[in-house]
Amino acid sequence: MDEVIQNQKPQSRLPVKNIAFLTACGLLLAVILFIILIRLLPGTTGGEVAQSTPPVQYDVKRQEQLLSIVSDREVLNEEDTLIRSQIKQGVDPENEIVIDLPTVTIEYVASPDVFQGAIKTTEVNEAKEDAVAWFEEQGISREGICKLPLFFYLTAEAAENLSKTKIIFDPLPTQC
Amino acid sequence: MRGSGQLYILLILGGIIVASFIITGGSIGLRPGTYTAPQTQQATTNNSPTTPPVSTQVSSTPTISTTPTTPPVATNTPTPIPQGTAVGADLVVADFKLTDSTGRVKTRFAVGEAIYPLVTHNNIGTAQALSPVAYVYSQIYDNYPTTAPVGKKSDIGITLRNGQYSVGYRKSYGAAPVGPHRGHYKDNKYSWKRFRPGTFTARAFVNYDNKVPEKNFSNNQRTVTYTIYQPPTPTKKPSPTSPPQGAVNPAPSTNSCGGKYSMNNPMGKNFGDPVCDMTKSNLYDYLKQKDSANADYWYYTVIPCEAPGYNANTYYRCGGAGCTPDPAGAWGLYQMGRGRNGQYDHGDVAWRQQTINAVTYRRNASWRYWACAQSRW
Numbered sequence: 001m002d003e004v005i006q007n008q009k010p011q012s013r014l015p016v017k018n019i020a021f022l023t024a025c026g027l028l029l030a031v032i033l034f035i036i037l038i039r040l041l042p043g044t045t046g047g048e049v050a051q052s053t054p055p056v057q058y059d060v061k062r063q064e065q066l067l068s069i070v071s072d073r074e075v076l077n078e079e080d081t082l083i084r085s086q087i088k089q090g091v092d093p094e095n096e097i098v099i100d101l102p103t104v105t106i107e108y109v110a111s112p113d114v115f116q117g118a119i120k121t122t123e124v125n126e127a128k129e130d131a132v133a134w135f136e137e138q139g140i141s142r143e144g145i146c147k148l149p150l151f152f153y154l155t156a157e158a159a160e161n162l163s164k165t166k167i168i169f170d171p172l173p174t175q176c
Numbered sequence: 177m178r179g180s181g182q183l184y185i186l187l188i189l190g191g192i193i194v195a196s197f198i199i200t201g202g203s204i205g206l207r208p209g210t211y212t213a214p215q216t217q218q219a220t221t222n223n224s225p226t227t228p229p230v231s232t233q234v235s236s237t238p239t240i241s242t243t244p245t246t247p248p249v250a251t252n253t254p255t256p257i258p259q260g261t262a263v264g265a266d267l268v269v270a271d272f273k274l275t276d277s278t279g280r281v282k283t284r285f286a287v288g289e290a291i292y293p294l295v296t297h298n299n300i301g302t303a304q305a306l307s308p309v310a311y312v313y314s315q316i317y318d319n320y321p322t323t324a325p326v327g328k329k330s331d332i333g334i335t336l337r338n339g340q341y342s343v344g345y346r347k348s349y350g351a352a353p354v355g356p357h358r359g360h361y362k363d364n365k366y367s368w369k370r371f372r373p374g375t376f377t378a379r380a381f382v383n384y385d386n387k388v389p390e391k392n393f394s395n396n397q398r399t400v401t402y403t404i405y406q407p408p409t410p411t412k413k414p415s416p417t418s419p420p421q422g423a424v425n426p427a428p429s430t431n432s433c434g435g436k437y438s439m440n441n442p443m444g445k446n447f448g449d450p451v452c453d454m455t456k457s458n459l460y461d462y463l464k465q466k467d468s469a470n471a472d473y474w475y476y477t478v479i480p481c482e483a484p485g486y487n488a489n490t491y492y493r494c495g496g497a498g499c500t501p502d503p504a505g506a507w508g509l510y511q512m513g514r515g516r517n518g519q520y521d522h523g524d525v526a527w528r529q530q531t532i533n534a535v536t537y538r539r540n541a542s543w544r545y546w547a548c549a550q551s552r553w
Contacts, residue, residue, distance in 0.1 A: 053497040053547050058481045060551050066476050096455055097409045101288030101371075111457035111464075112475065118485065130288050130369065137371035151476065159484035163496025171480070 055163035056154060059170045066171050069149045070114060080144035087138060099134060103127035104152070106134065117152040122161050125174065128152060132173050146176035264391030266301030267312070267341060269398035271348070272380040277367070279354035283402045290367040291318070291402070292352040293334065295380045297341065305341035305388045312383050313337050316351075318368045320379040323397060326386045332368040336360050370404045377401050425529035426450045441491035441507070447524055448488025448508050454527045456486055459509075462528055467535040473552070474534070481548035482511040488527040510534035510546070517545075 076084060091098055091108045098106040098115070104127040105118040115135075119127040131152070135145050151171045154162065162169075273281045273294045285291050293316045299305050305312060316334040317324060329335075336349055338360055349357045351366035358366070370376065379399045386393060428445035432438070433452035439445055448454070459479075463471035483490040486509065493505035500506045504514040507523030508530040515521055520537040523530055543549035 054481045055484060055492075055495070055497045056481075058477070058548065063477045064551065067472055070472060070476060092409065093457065094455065095409065096457065099287065100407065100409060102286065102290070103288065107456070109456040109460065111460040112472075116456070130371075133369070134288065134371040153480035153486070154484045156483075156485040156487050156490065160496065171476075 055159045056167060056169050059168050062170045062172050065176075066149075066151050069146070069151075069172075069176070070112065073149070074147045076144050076147050077141065080140050080147070083139045084144075084148060101130050101134060104131045106131055115148045115150040117150060118155050119152050119158050120155050121158060122165075124152075124154075124158075124162075124167070124169065128173055132175070142175060145173055150176075264301050265299055265303045265305035265341065265343075265388060266390055266392050266395070267305055267382045267388065268298050268300055268395045269295060269314075269380045269382050270298040270346065271296035272378070272398040272400050274378060274400055274402055275350065275352050277352055279350060279352040283400070285370070285402060285404055286407045287371055287373060287404055288369050290369055291378075292350065292367045293378065293380065294348065294350040294352070295336065295382075295398075296346065296348040297338065297382050298346040299341040299343055301391055302343060304343060305345075305383070305390070307340075307383075307388045309387055311337040311339060312341060312388050313385055314380065314382040315384045317379040317381070318370070319376040321377040321399075324379060324381050324384070326384065326393075328381070328384065333363065333365045334368070335362040335365070337362055373404050373406045375401060375403045423451070423526075423528075424532070425526045428526075437487070437489040439489070441489065442505070443524070446489055448490070448527050448530065450526055454488050459486065459527065459531070462531055463535075466531055467538075470535075470538075473549075474531075477551070478546055478548050479509050482506075482546060483509045488530065512537070512545075 087098060088108055091110075093110060096107045096109055098108050100106075103119070103121045103123065105120065107116045107118065108114075109116055117127070117131040121127050131150065132142075132145055135148070135150070136142065140148070150173055152173070153171060154169060271294075274283065274285075275281050275292045275294050276285070277290050277292065279292075279294075281294065295314070295316070297314070307313075314336040315324070315328065315330040316332070316336065317328075317330055318332045320328075320331070334351070338347070338349075347357060349355075349360050351358060351361050377399050378401075379397060381397045383390065383393075383396055390396070427450060428443055428447040429450035430439070431446055431450065431452060433446070433449060436452075437446050437449065441447065460471065460475050463474050467474065479486055488509050490509065490511065491505055491507055492511065493500055493503075502513040502516050504516060506512065507514065508525070509527060510523055510530055510533070512523030512530070512533060513521045514524050517537075520533045520540065522533050525533065537545060543552035
């Protein structure tokens with residue numbers, strides 16, 4: 001009998017250890033999988049459902065820079081200030097358009113007091129350069145363009161055409 | 177016998193003379209080919225057309241005719257020099273025009289419109305134009321009313337290059353995508369733009385650095401005058417709808433607001449701006465009113481990313497960015513649903529109500545609803 005009991009003990013203790021170990025591993029794996037799942041599905045927490053991935057991804061750092069530009073306005077020099085007010089004067093508040101160039105429509109939006117460029121083409125940099133060149137032709141200094149302030153966004157058509165590319169859209173003029 | 181021997185010699189000599197006359201085509205010193213008579217030299221600082229060169233066609237027959245021909249083509253056949261003509265190449269800008277991106281010749285361009293040169297070169301000289309640096313370089317200037325000095329580089333970086341120009345060589349080079357011979361323009365620089373209305377003088381200058389010796393260098397430039405105009409700004413058409421402006425959530429309408437909105441959504445209506453009273457300024461004011469602390473974040477970060485073009489009628493279900501998780505799709509400025517996540521998850525309403533819904537939903541939950549608000553997650 002003793003021999004039988006001694007033989008049985010080691011057999012029964014081993015599976016208990018294994019079960020505990022396997023349970024711990026399973027729990028750990030579940031936690032890891034949960035974290036991975038959360039990471040893979042951004043915006044899906046607590047029942048919230050992000051409606052869609054945007055057609056074009058924006059450069060987050062430059063968006064933050066834009067926010068600081070509009071909230072902490074730098075003062076334009078005298079000449080730039082004068083030209084800026086002349087440009088503003090001719091704008092119809094109904095359509096907010098300053099000038100409609102082939103690649104970009106420049107708008108002045110009165111309430112936030114900003115200039116916006118609606119990019120109409122997939123040649124984003126060319127459109128930005130055109131807008132900057134237009135302001136320079138009016139007499140605004142290169143430095144002054146950043147202080148206007150001026151920022152860009154994509155029209156629905158341009159965004160749709162760019163949605164299949166991996167572009168990270170920068171809303172600011174290149175030199176700002 | 178002696179006399180008859182001399183006769184034979186005379187006959188042989190005569191035969192040789194006759195044979196050589198037949199072989200040379202009856203005109204010793206002239207071979208078949210096209211001969212271009214030297215053109216009257218003229219300074220081409222104006223836009224008057226150049227008189228086409230008069231060509232002398234020499235046939236294989238003993239008859240020599242002098243008739244005008246079609247523009248001569250490039251040939252590698254060495255051409256003899258007609259008597260009484262100064263030796264040397266003579267490159268001219270035979271024609272200079274401006275086109276738009278489709279290749280259409282124009283002299284009026286809108287502010288910001290791309291302008292492309294179309295230039296024709298011709299060697300009207302009596303010798304091949306060969307450059308010691310392998311290429312003959314030419315320049316285009318966007319506004320240069322006075323004669324450009326030798327070596328003056330293009331102010332807009334448009335350089336044209338070509339190898340040798342044979343006698344009579346004539347070729348057009350269009351910088352627009354349709355060409356012709358667009359590949360001759362260097363550094364992928366084909367066009368320029370102007371952003372101030374006015375009248376300007378574009379100039380073309382062949383062999384601008386005078387690396388190719390020419391017998392006449394005064395006809396290497398040609399100009400064209402063009403104007404830049406400011407197109408009228410599009411005006412917003414008055415809204416024909418009756419609902420009072422300023423209402424928070426007027427019913428969807430069929431008004432496209434002068435073509436501003438498409439009604440490509442399951443409603444088939446203008447739900448986002450039914451009375452056409454949304455301007456960016458109004459939107460910003462309303463955001464300030466409803467969520468002052470985050471108005472800038474909504475206006476500069478979330479909306480242009482979620483709804484490109486600040487379009488209150490944006491509707492998206494599937495496309496380049498995949499499909500929406502909500503089968504009802506994403507609606508409006510904040511790309512919200514049709515009630516799947518509660519009463520405020522509604523983008524299918526007018527822009528003021530869209531704003532109230534987004535602001536309230538964010539207060540009750542978090543920014544995590546919006547992919548474009550990642551920096552606030």
